[in-house]
Amino acid sequence: MKRFVIADDHEVVRSGLRALVETRADWIVSAEAVNGEQAVALTLETRPDVVIVDYSMPLMNGLEVSRRLKSKGVQAAILVLTMHENEELLTEAILAGVRGLLFKSDAGKHLIAAIEALLDGRPYFTGVLMEKLLHHYQTNKQNKLDVVLTPREQGIVQLIAEGHTNRSISGILKLSVKTVETHRASAMRKLGMSSTADLVRYAIRKNLVAP
Template identity: 40%
Template sequence: MIRLLLVDDHVIVRAGLRMLFQAEEDMEIVGEASGGEEALAMVTRLQPDVIIMDVAMPGMNGIEATRRIRAVAPQAAILALTMHEDEQYFFAMLGAGASGYIPKRAAPDDLVSAVRVVSQGNVFLYTSLARFLMHDVMANHNAVETPDPLTAREQEVLALIAEGMTNREIGNALVISPKTVDRHRENIMTKLNL
């Protein structure tokens, strides 16, 4: 059973998330918080496996909450669920320790899949947002040779992610399994310190 903590300052968003996840047999909502401070106070007591975290909230925002929660509950995966689809928030959340980043416009099935991915210790990036990584990699690669550059295959995978392809589509294009694509995604994130 995947134990979830929902963190969003909008009651209606939490209600929608509650309805979505209650329909999943392998997921259980152990708590809800309306902000970062409340989430931080709840996390050690509730021991969630995955925290679904809004980024922009009054008081302690999701970025600071993620940073503080990672310090006290490093075993909990944090999945950013946000309306913000720009590089500033994307890199701030990943830098704070989030295991994934997905926009609120995503399909419900994508969010459920993202929760399952991060609950297993993997990284989830919504395909349309992966372009930020591609731009960052290219900028860093052109500026200075990194000590652990991406392999040719990892660069191919990253380019296809940036085009918005799913793991299955990438696997078909490169004649590799979706699980291998996942491994390449993890390696990319590790090498880029994200």
């Protein structure tokens, strides 16, 4: 029996994914999560074979979920669903330990094939993003690289854009307020930004949060 965790903040999406997964008699969804923090907790609790996680989720996006799980030694394959055609996302996903990346719009046609690949130990990345990744490396080979935030800085920027205060973020991430302030200041310095509004616009542009 292969077990799955599904993480998406929309119930209708979770129900649809569960229905697709459980068309196989030996596949079962053992838990559903509505945000990134819950996805990590339920994965650690139920130890599934595959975690299917939406990229854009409250508290922690899909890539941060993967980073957290990998840092805790979780062996489950991570399949991230996204609506964004962004070659940078594929690069970040690979670095975060994600084994599969699939457009949400393609889930009905390709979800089973993606899961089968992951269970077989093979990666599965949607073809369009692979083409974009190649184009990205070809066109940016001699160009200056974009500013890169650390995973922690990116996670804090996402939470700021979701409306959380420094104190609230410290509770969510189990960090001191001073540490949150330090990461926040570092992100703003790297990005050349001076206000929360600038960080929110950056988060929207990078698809960390929905506009």
